[in-house]
Amino acid sequence: xxxxxxxxxxxxxxxxxxxxxxxxxxxxxxxxxxxxxxxxxxxxxxxxxxxxxxxxxxxxxxxxxxxxxxxxxxxxxxxxxxxxxxxxxxxxxxxxxxxxxxxxxxxxxxxxxxxxxxxxxxxxxxxxxxxxxxxxxxxxxxxxxxxxxxxxxxxxxxxxxxxxxxxxxxxxxxxxxxxxxxxxxxxxxxxxxxxxxxxxxxxxxxxxxxxxxxxxxxxxxxxxxxxxxxxxxxxxxxxxxx
Amino acid sequence: xxxxxxxxxxxxxxxxxxxxxxxxxxxxxxxxxxxxxxxxxxxxxxxxxxxxxxxxxxxxxxxxxxxxxxxxxxxxxxxxxxxxxxxxxxxxxxxxxxxxxxxxxxxxxxxxxxxxxxxxxxxxxxxxxxxxxxxxxxxxxxxxxxxxxxxxxxxxxxxxxxxxxxxxxxxxxxxxxxxxxxxxxxxxxxxxxxxxxxxxxxxxxxxxxxxxxxxxxxxxxxxxxxxxxxxxxxxxxxxxxxxxxx
Numbered sequence: 001x002x003x004x005x006x007x008x009x010x011x012x013x014x015x016x017x018x019x020x021x022x023x024x025x026x027x028x029x030x031x032x033x034x035x036x037x038x039x040x041x042x043x044x045x046x047x048x049x050x051x052x053x054x055x056x057x058x059x060x061x062x063x064x065x066x067x068x069x070x071x072x073x074x075x076x077x078x079x080x081x082x083x084x085x086x087x088x089x090x091x092x093x094x095x096x097x098x099x100x101x102x103x104x105x106x107x108x109x110x111x112x113x114x115x116x117x118x119x120x121x122x123x124x125x126x127x128x129x130x131x132x133x134x135x136x137x138x139x140x141x142x143x144x145x146x147x148x149x150x151x152x153x154x155x156x157x158x159x160x161x162x163x164x165x166x167x168x169x170x171x172x173x174x175x176x177x178x179x180x181x182x183x184x185x186x187x188x189x190x191x192x193x194x195x196x197x198x199x200x201x202x203x204x205x206x207x208x209x210x211x212x213x214x215x216x217x218x219x220x221x222x223x224x225x226x227x228x229x230x231x232x233x234x235x236x237x238x239x240x241x242x
Numbered sequence: 243x244x245x246x247x248x249x250x251x252x253x254x255x256x257x258x259x260x261x262x263x264x265x266x267x268x269x270x271x272x273x274x275x276x277x278x279x280x281x282x283x284x285x286x287x288x289x290x291x292x293x294x295x296x297x298x299x300x301x302x303x304x305x306x307x308x309x310x311x312x313x314x315x316x317x318x319x320x321x322x323x324x325x326x327x328x329x330x331x332x333x334x335x336x337x338x339x340x341x342x343x344x345x346x347x348x349x350x351x352x353x354x355x356x357x358x359x360x361x362x363x364x365x366x367x368x369x370x371x372x373x374x375x376x377x378x379x380x381x382x383x384x385x386x387x388x389x390x391x392x393x394x395x396x397x398x399x400x401x402x403x404x405x406x407x408x409x410x411x412x413x414x415x416x417x418x419x420x421x422x423x424x425x426x427x428x429x430x431x432x433x434x435x436x437x438x439x440x441x442x443x444x445x446x447x448x449x450x451x452x453x454x455x456x457x458x459x460x461x462x463x464x465x466x467x468x469x470x471x472x473x474x475x476x477x478x479x480x481x482x483x484x485x486x487x488x
Contacts, residue, residue, distance in 0.1 A: 065300070065316055143298055144335035148349035148401060149325030158352055163339050 015210045021201045025211075028197025029218060035114045035193060036180045042119025043179070047126025050080045054127065055134040059142065060152065080127070087124035093185040095121055100189035110191035114183065122179050129175060133168035134160060166237055173230045177223055184219070194218060247271035248309065248405055248436055249295060255303030256290055256460075264290040266460040267304070272405065277437045279447040279468075282457035283483060288440045291457065292409050295438065296320075296327040309404065325353065328398030332410040334390040336382040336397070342369070343378040346397045361400065368396040372426050388419030392426050399430075406430065408439040444488060448472055456480045
């Protein structure tokens with residue numbers, strides 16, 4: 001027992017204390033959080049726009065008059081469908097590598113590129129979550145809004161979206177928790193995130209156990225913290241369910 | 243045809259998916275202050291007819307003139323005209339995330355027709371009239387079906403419409419709640435509101451209706467006063483329909 005404990009202490013000292021290797025963990029954690037946050041923002045913007053286009057097209061399909069505006073909307077709807085198919089149909093790590101190593105190979109701002117890659121990817125998933133939320137609202141709500149004289153956008157804004165937000169908030173937050181874990185593949189494009197940091201330490205010390213366990217524990221702590229927030233939000237939403 | 247019709251419908255047609263003919267050339271007039279009741283078997287197109295009047299369903303043919311404006315013209319801003327056409331749905335369609343008061347005031351306030359104070363004052367007066375003054379801060383799922391439908395009616399009234407369209411307003415209600423909703427509608431009729439009512443409530447049609455329209459397979463088969471329709475039906479299909487339900 002004594003020997004085991006001494007070994008752990010020595011491992012810890014080697015992997016984190018010596019040559020200030022703990023900095024790989026802290027900078028990596030900082031980058032992971034930054035990438036997740038930026039990707040979250042980008043993904044939400046993309047998701048809202050795509051969901052808006054897709055559901056507007058679907059919602060107004062019945063009885064729409066053929067017009068130029070309808071054709072333009074149809075074009076963008078097709079574009080959004082292709083976007084969703086491609087971004088959901090290929091592995092995020094491949095998308096990341098294409099963005100970092102092919103499209104923006106001239107740039108070495110790994111954090112920004114990773115944020116872009118994960119944001120583009122997340123946008124496709126967020127779009128489908130929000131669109132599902134919009135389509136799940138009873139059509140009678142649209143009709144009631146329209147019958148009171150609201151136009152399409154006003155009906156969306158004042159009547160439908162407040163109900164959608166409430167419905168999709170937990171799924172969205174879960175999507176973002178998944179996003180946090182997904183960013184761990186950023187190292188494939190030499191982006192110095194948390195996992196990459198642990199891996200770097202292991203590469204220097206030739207000991208994998210300690211750095212990887214610590215990395216795993218940090219992810220676990222973050223996810224557990226975020227999950228507890230989601231369940232609190234879910235409880236709040238339920239209690240305000242009238 | 244006279245010219246003082248509030249709503250005039252000429253040769254209205256509606257097909258769904260190019261195949262199903264819901265309406266086959268409907269022509270009708272609704273005059274100010276008139277209560278028109280539309281009856282007919284299910285699938286006869288009566289709800290579609292009503293929903294075409296405020297363009298919730300876009301007609302595939304024909305012309306609808308409301309207050310002198312052809313609202314089927316694509317250049318017309320239908321939202322302006324819908325403000326003057328209140329609608330009450332079979333399934334109430336109250337906004338579940340808003341209180342009763344908010345349900346009633348959201349449209350006039352957000353459309354900048356009234357200040358919040360004015361809208362709330364008016365909403366409370368209307369609630370008092372339908373006996374629901376104490377439910378202003380309740381949410382729809384705290385209300386009974388009959389209460390919901392009465393709220394839906396006064397919500398539409400908050401827009402101060404020139405006509406009220408009722409799409410089977412009592413069909414989703416438990417039988418003991420039908421009366422309270424019909425009472426509100428009768429009161430509205432007495433006050434001179436122009437109403438178009440799609441319903442299966444023949445008692446209401448006979449008592450309140452100025453004119454009854456019988457529809458079947460997308461056409462108006464017969465129309466007339468309640469006495470003509472119910473006591474002296476001419477068309478065999480109307481006779482058969484009345485024989486089944488009365």
